[in-house]
Amino acid sequence: xxxxxxRRLPAARAYGVAAAFLVAAALASALVGAxxxxxLDTLTALLDKIPFVxxxxxxxxxxxxxxxxxxxxxxxxxxxxxxxLSVAGAGYQGVFRNPLVxxxxxxxxxxxxxxxxxxxxxxxxxxxxxxxVAAFAGSLAGVAIAYLSGAVGGSGTATLLLAxxxxxxxxxxxxxxxxxxxxxxLQQVYSxxxxxxxxxxxxxxxxxxxxxxxxxxxxxLHGRHLDVLSVGDEExxxxxxxxxxxxxxxxxxxxxxxxxxxxxxxxIGFVGIVVPHVVRRLAxxxxxxxxxxxxxxxxxxLILADTLARTVVSPAELPIGVVTALVGSPVFVWILRSTxxxxx
Amino acid sequence: MSAIAxxxxxxxxxxxxxxxxxxxxxxxxxxxxxxxPNGAGKTTLLRAVAGLLPHRGSIRIDHTDLGxxxxxxxxxxxxxVPQIPVLPPDLTVEEYVLLGRTPHLxxxxxxxxxxxxxxxxxxxxxxxxRFARxxxxxxxxxxxxxxxxxxALAQEPRVLLLDEPTSDLDLGHQQQVLELVDDLxxxxxxxxxxxxxxxxxxxxxxxxxxLLHEGKVEAAGAPAAVLTEDLIARVYAARVTVSxxxxxxxxxxxxxxxxxxxxxxxxxxxxxxxLPGG
Numbered sequence: 011x012x013x014x015x016x017r018r019l020p021a022a023r024a025y026g027v028a029a030a031f032l033v034a035a036a037l038a039s040a041l042v043g044a045x046x047x048x049x050l051d052t053l054t055a056l057l058d059k060i061p062f063v064x065x066x067x068x069x070x071x072x073x074x075x076x077x078x079x080x081x082x083x084x085x086x087x088x089x090x091x092x093x094x095l096s097v098a099g100a101g102y103q104g105v106f107r108n109p110l111v112x113x114x115x116x117x118x119x120x121x122x123x124x125x126x127x128x129x130x131x132x133x134x135x136x137x138x139x140x141x142x143v144a145a146f147a148g149s150l151a152g153v154a155i156a157y158l159s160g161a162v163g164g165s166g167t168a169t170l171l172l173a174x175x176x177x178x179x180x181x182x183x184x185x186x187x188x189x190x191x192x193x194x195x196l197q198q199v200y201s202x203x204x205x206x207x208x209x210x211x212x213x214x215x216x217x218x219x220x221x222x223x224x225x226x227x228x229x230x231l232h233g234r235h236l237d238v239l240s241v242g243d244e245e246x247x248x249x250x251x252x253x254x255x256x257x258x259x260x261x262x263x264x265x266x267x268x269x270x271x272x273x274x275x276x277x278i279g280f281v282g283i284v285v286p287h288v289v290r291r292l293a294x295x296x297x298x299x300x301x302x303x304x305x306x307x308x309x310x311x312l313i314l315a316d317t318l319a320r321t322v323v324s325p326a327e328l329p330i331g332v333v334t335a336l337v338g339s340p341v342f343v344w345i346l347r348s349t350x351x352x353x354x
Numbered sequence: 355m356s357a358i359a360x361x362x363x364x365x366x367x368x369x370x371x372x373x374x375x376x377x378x379x380x381x382x383x384x385x386x387x388x389x390x391p392n393g394a395g396k397t398t399l400l401r402a403v404a405g406l407l408p409h410r411g412s413i414r415i416d417h418t419d420l421g422x423x424x425x426x427x428x429x430x431x432x433x434x435v436p437q438i439p440v441l442p443p444d445l446t447v448e449e450y451v452l453l454g455r456t457p458h459l460x461x462x463x464x465x466x467x468x469x470x471x472x473x474x475x476x477x478x479x480x481x482x483x484r485f486a487r488x489x490x491x492x493x494x495x496x497x498x499x500x501x502x503x504x505x506a507l508a509q510e511p512r513v514l515l516l517d518e519p520t521s522d523l524d525l526g527h528q529q530q531v532l533e534l535v536d537d538l539x540x541x542x543x544x545x546x547x548x549x550x551x552x553x554x555x556x557x558x559x560x561x562x563x564x565l566l567h568e569g570k571v572e573a574a575g576a577p578a579a580v581l582t583e584d585l586i587a588r589v590y591a592a593r594v595t596v597s598x599x600x601x602x603x604x605x606x607x608x609x610x611x612x613x614x615x616x617x618x619x620x621x622x623x624x625x626x627x628x629l630p631g632g
Contacts, residue, residue, distance in 0.1 A: 231462050237449070238456050242440035248404050249509070250429030250457035295444040298464070 024293040028306035032089070035310035039085050039317040044324050045076045052077060084210040087274060088316045089309035090222055091207070092281055094271040096308025097301055098264040099282025100289075101229045104236030104297050105260045106167045113268040113282030116174035116261070120181035121152020122272040127185045127199050131192045141202060142214075142273040149269035152181055157261060166243070167257075204329030205276035207316050214274045221270040228263035229301060232256060236297035278312070280334040284342045285311055291345055311338075357382040357513060357545035358403065363411035365395075365402050372398045373569045375411070380562060382416075382512075385539055385546040387560035389553060389580075391590050394566040396549040397437065400515050403547060404434035415513060429457030433511035435502050437518040437549075443491025447501050450490055451477050454508030476507040480534060496527035500534070507538060514538070516548035520555065528552070532559045553606040557581055558599070565589060577604050 019027065040056065041049050048068065055067035055077060069077065098113035114120075125148020129140040153174075160173025189199060235256045238246045243253040271278070285308040286300055293299045312334070319333045358380045365373040373395045380386040388396040402409045405420055405428045413420040415431055423431065433454070441450070454476065455469040465473075477483045480500045485493070493501065499519065506514055519535065520528035536559055539546050550556040556563055557577035565573040565580050567589045573580045581604040586594050593609045 234456075234459070234464055237445075238453055240440070240442045240445065241450075241453065244401075244406055245434070245436065245439060247406055248429060248432070248434040249453065250426035252425060290444070294446070294449075295442060296449055 018294045019292050021293070021299055024289075024299065024303055025306075027292070028289075028303050028310070032306050032310035032313075035313040035317075036085050036089065039088075039313045040077065040081055042317055042321055043076070043081060044320075045073065047073050047077060079212075083212045083215055084207050084316065084320075085313055086212075087210040087215045088207050088313045090215060090218060091271040091275045091278065092285075092312025092315075093305040093309040094218075094222055094226065094267040095278060095281040095312070096285035096304040097226050097229050098268040098271070100286035100297070100300050100304045101232075101236070101260050101264040101267075102282075103286055104233075104239060104300075105257050105264075106171055107240060107242075108167070108171065109287065110283070111171070112279070113264065113271075114277065114279065115171065115178075116265070117152030117156040117177035117181060118149045118265060118268050119152075119272070119277050119279075120178040120185070121155075122146070122149035122269065123203060123277060124148050124181045124185040124188075125151075126202050126276070127188055127195075130199050130202070131188055131195050138198075142217075145202075145276075146269045146273035148181075149272050150265055152177060153261065153265035153269075157258075161254075161258075170257075201329065202276045203331075205278035205331035205334075206319075206327065206329055207275055208320070208327055210274070218270040218274055221266055225263045225267035225270065226305060229260060229267065230305075232260050232263075233296075233298040233301045236260065236301075240295070240297075275330070278331045278334055280331075280338045281308055281312060281315075284334075284338045287342070288345055357384070357416055358386075358547065359412075359414045360399075360403070361412045361414075363399070363402060363409055363413060365398055365407055365409045367398065367407070371569065373402070373409075376566075376569075376571055377411075378564045378571060378574050380545055380547060382545055383539060383543045384562060385536070385548075385560040386562045386564060387556040388547065388549045388564050388566060389551075389556050390566035390572070395569040396566055397517055398569075399566065400434070400517050400547065400549055403513075404432055404515050406434070426457040429509065431511060432513045432515060433506035433509040434515040435506050435517065435519065437521060439502050441490040441493075441498060441501075443489060445490050446487050447477070447482055447490065447493070447504075448473070448486040450501060451482070451486075451504045451508050454505040457509060472510065473504075473508045476504045479507060479538070480504040495522050496524075496530065499523060499527070499531050503531070503534060503538075507542075511544065513545045513547065516546065518549055518551065520550065520552065528555065535559070553581055553586070554599075554604070557604045557606070578602075581606055 041047065041052055051068040054065040055069045055074060057063055058065045058067055095113045102111040102113065102115060103109055122145040125144035126141045129137045129144035133140050156174040156177040157170065159177060160170035189196060235251060238249055238251045239253060239256060246253050286304045289300050289303040289307055293303055315333045315337060316330050318337065319328045319330045322328060360379065361377050363373055363376040364371060376399060388399055390396055398407065401407050403413055405423065452465055452470065452473045455465050455473060458469065459465060477486060480503050482500050482504050485497065490501065516535065519531055523531060532555060535546055538544055563574065563577050563580040564571055565585065572589055573585055581596055583594060583596050586592055586606065593611060594606050595609055597605050597607065599605050
């Protein structure tokens with residue numbers, strides 16, 4: 011049978027753990043890297059930025075530049091991307107009542123991949139600058155096509171997911187076709203596909219911030235609705251909810267979140283599926299908790315993954331998508347096994 | 355005053371007409387049991403009253419046409435417990451019962467202290483407080499049914515719709531659940547409409563029966579008027595006798611005309627011989 015009591019963390023403690031994880035990940039990332047910054051001076055330089063706190067720091071002008079213009083924007087961007095992907099994954103999982111759904115589903119990743127490929131292949135030197143916009147637009151277009159193809163009449167969530175798979179395969183086929191006709195762009199496209207935060211700037215973070223705030227806010231505000239949806243469409247309707255409308259709103263917000271992340275980072279898999287699961291294991295299935303905790307934990311997880319990506323084979327970098335999968339999968343399996351509900 | 359008045363109701367599912375010109379009513383605080391063979395349209399009628407199916411004709415709840423009620427407004431009047439409700443296995447009983455407060459919350463609202471108090475009160479009435487923190491996946495059949503009723507009660511409805519509330523329960527738990535529903539009806543003035551397969555239970559608990567057959571009302575009224583041997587034989591193609599229990603409710607007993615085969619196999623087989631008449 012099944013264990014009778016979930017060993018859940020109380021909500022307040024779960025928030026504490028997730029927030030501490032995020033802060034620890036950010037600090038660790040700020041202190042580690044190719045340039046050897048003095049840890050104490052780095053900390054005082056960071057604390058000095060807090061309003062009304064004035065601390066002398068021994069960091070040189072160059073070290074300050076490394077910290078504030080290279081590491082910090084990368085940490086902030088990583089946190090944004092990780093949080094966005096995790097919230098989008100959790101939101102999709104709630105909407106589709108399916109724990110295997112990821113932020114790249116519904117044609118989102120395939121659309122972004124096609125958009126980026128088209129920009130790199132056909133826009134020449136202007137292409138690199140256009141990749142974020144093209145990926146963003148492609149991701150949203152992929153979801154829109156999948157949604158319009160799948161949401162016919164009163165059809166259920168399975169139809170929508172299957173339409174997403176079909177649209178994804180179609181877009182990937184187009185991308186492959188475009189790519190095999192211009193193999194000289196292969197490496198550039200491929201390195202984009204594997205995801206990276208190298209070259210992160212404050213400007214990138216500022217560009218996706220408005221989309222991030224809006225999309226995350228909308229998804230978080232629908233946590234309770236996703237809990238109601240978990241009892242099925244018919245019972246949700248008998249409780250006064252409009253399942254179709256809720257699904258449309260949450261899917262649109264999740265698509266915007268995932269597209270914002272993809273635009274600045276390329277395709278980073280695994281985060282959107284692993285993080286919400288870890289959170290569920292610790293805090294239970296209610297989306298009113300799972301969504302905000304996924305935001306914090308996903309941000310911390312991606313900062314850590316990116317820190318590994320830029321340090322393990324330093325001065326070269328690993329694609330962050332490779333790190334999230336290489337590190338994430340064993341951790342995920344370990345968590346699954348160590349907290350598994352013992353079912354027969 | 356009738357809480358529910360159904361007039362000339364017709365429902366199509368997948369272009370097949372399931373209900374034809376169904377009319378019936380229940381007084382406020384009454385208990386109506388929908389009976390009839392499999393496929394007669396009982397669940398369809400219940401779902402139509404729950405506002406989950408498009409229909410022709412009229413369904414009025416407390417003099418308001420169902421078609422004029424939307425979403426939360428309807429859900430504040432009517433609670434619906436399907437035959438096989440979805441119970442997310444990792445949700446706790448407490449969280450699940452609290453979902454019953456959904457129709458009373460604003461779009462972006464979240465359950466407050468009074469909502470929690472009402473959910474706790476519903477849990478107390480159905481005696482599920484003891485296992486409030488257990489996961490739904492760990493409950494027994496009887497516990498699950500009580501938890502479903504607690505969620506419906508937390509909704510504070512005027513009308514409670516129950517689809518086969520006693521299916522997959524043993525006899526004792528069946529009676530326990532029906533008594534609980536009757537208590538709720540008496541103490542809260544809730545009007546109950548349910549589908550039931552057990553005709554004797556229908557006669558013992560519901561004051562009004564509607565016998566559906568092939569999507570039409572075959573008979574309606576007090577149990578004694580509906581549960582007749584002839585009618586049951588015709589509609590169910592079943593052989594029964596109808597007697598009365600101590601309080602005068604019809605008791606429907608299945609009858610087997612031929613002697614059952616089991617009694618023959620119980621006769622010791624003669625050594626080396628054939629069974630007589632075998």
